[in-house]
Amino acid sequence: MIKAFALVCYLQGAFSGIIHFQSKVTCLNFKNGLDNQDININGENKNYDCYCKIVTIDPKKVRVH
Secondary structure, three states: OEEEEEEEEEEOOEEEEEEEEOOHHHHHHHHHHHOOEEEEEOOEEEEEEEEEEEEEEOOOOOOEO
């Protein structure tokens, strides 16, 4: 098991995706690019929220960038 930084994103409160990084700086760079965007889906504006958090993962089961 290793520590990694998980970028977790939600679209209007619903889970949208997760990606794992070795570096906190890389996670925060992606977060800053994606977080707090307003996305128009079928004429409805939805907000995209992302967070970085440290997690413990099995590198044999989870890809870490």
